[in-house]
Amino acid sequence: MRIGILGSGLMGGKLGTIFARAGHDVTFSYARTRQKLTRLAHQAQGNARAGTPADAARDADALLLAVHWSRIEDVLAQTGDLSGKLILTCSLPMNEANTALVIAHTSSGAEVLARKLPKARVVSAFNTVPSEVLFGVFESRANPPRPSLVYCGDDAPAKAIAAQLIRDSGFDPVDSGPLHIARYTEPFALLIAQLAYETGAGPELAYRFERFVS
Ligand SMILES: NC(=O)c1ccc[n+]([C@@H]2O[C@H](COP(=O)([O-])OP(=O)(O)OC[C@H]3O[C@@H](n4cnc5c(N)ncnc54)[C@H](OP(=O)(O)O)[C@@H]3O)[C@@H](O)[C@H]2O)c1
Numbered sequence: 291m292r293i294g295i296l297g298s299g300l301m302g303g304k305l306g307t308i309f310a311r312a313g314h315d316v317t318f319s320y321a322r323t324r325q326k327l328t329r330l331a332h333q334a335q336g337n338a339r340a341g342t343p344a345d346a347a348r349d350a351d352a353l354l355l356a357v358h359w360s361r362i363e364d365v366l367a368q369t370g371d372l373s374g375k376l377i378l379t380c381s382l383p384m385n386e387a388n389t390a391l392v393i394a395h396t397s398s399g400a401e402v403l404a405r406k407l408p409k410a411r412v413v414s415a416f417n418t419v420p421s422e423v424l425f426g427v428f429e430s431r432a433n434p435p436r437p438s439l440v441y442c443g444d445d446a447p448a449k450a451i452a453a454q455l456i457r458d459s460g461f462d463p464v465d466s467g468p469l470h471i472a473r474y475t476e477p478f479a480l481l482i483a484q485l486a487y488e489t490g491a492g493p494e495l496a497y498r499f500e501r502f503v504s
Contacts, residue, residue: 291451294346294353296320296365300421301380302356303330305459308428309354310336312458319346320357320365343368347375352451354416355379359399360386366406373409376448378455380416382476391476398472400442413443413452414472416459418479420486422493424459431460437496440464440478442471464499 291314295306298318307330310316316338318327327340347353347369355377357365362381366372383399385392393399400414418440419427427437439461443449449465456463466475486493 291315291351291455292349293317293455294319294341294343294348294350296343296346296353296355296369297357297361297381298327298330299356301416301424302354304421304424305354305356305380305416306330306338307334307336308424308459309455310334310338311428313337314455314458317341317346317350319343320361320368344370347372350375352376352378352455355381355403356416357381358388359383359392362403362406372407375410376445376451377403377407377410377412378415378452379403379412380414382417382479391480394477395473398470398476400469400472400476404444404469411443411445411448412469413441413445413448414469414475415439415441415452415456415463418475418482419461419496420483420493422486423496426494427460427496429460435498436460436462438462438464438499439496440466440475442466442469442475444469461496462498 295302298321318330331338331340383393404412453463486495
């Protein structure tokens with residue numbers, strides 16, 4: 291699959307590397323320096339390159355949007371037309387200080403994004419795990435049980451691709467329903483961040499849902 295990374299920081303840099311190592315063709319874009327993108331592409335040790343957001347979007351089967359909420363407009367202004375594209379967003383609608391959601395309860399960042407891009411197919415995923423756990427989960431992918439990863443969206447084919455990328459990253463995808471369920475998954479991400487960063491137990495945290503059937 292051809293995957294464009296829009297935002298090559300903690301999440302985009304690591305997930306792009308994982309996607310490349312899983313055999314996908316990855317273009318890293320949107321960092322403050324071109325050298326950072328080139329280094330990521332080199333270190334990914336797969337089929338990866340550095341490019342502009344327009345390069346990342348061109349011919350992409352999926353785009354990972356991984357920027358701070360305040361950078362969304364800026365990066366989207368550089369991609370060109372995203373009609374029909376699958377946008378996998380891990381971006382949370384956080385305030386500048388990263389202390390609170392600026393959209394919640396009656397909407398979600400994912401829904402606001404989908405309204406900005408009515409012709410794109412938005413799936414919310416990867417926002418409920420800290421970046422620090424991503425390589426560990428990927429490296430443990432052959433050792434079940436896998437951790438869960440919730441995702442949601444309104445377009446079934448787009449969700450099937452998202453589920454495949456979640457699987458390729460070492461997680462067990464959990465279909466949580468339509469995009470408006472991001473109203474629940476985005477605050478859940480803040481619970482995970484609380485457990486990862488505020489308990490002293492370390493940020494390498496993932497979660498797993500189990501159903502007990504009697
Ligand atoms: N980090 C996590 O564990 C985590 C977990 C779940 C969800 N999220 C969400 O995922 C999204 C990405 O988070 P992150 O931690 O990956 O953020 P990050 O490390 O700050 O990465 C953001 C990317 O945007 C780039 N960028 C910022 N300002 C720019 C500018 N003016 N011009 C060009 N590029 C610019 C950064 O460039 P540089 O690389 O040069 O800094 C970086 O590559 C956020 O919405 C966050 O809420 C994060």
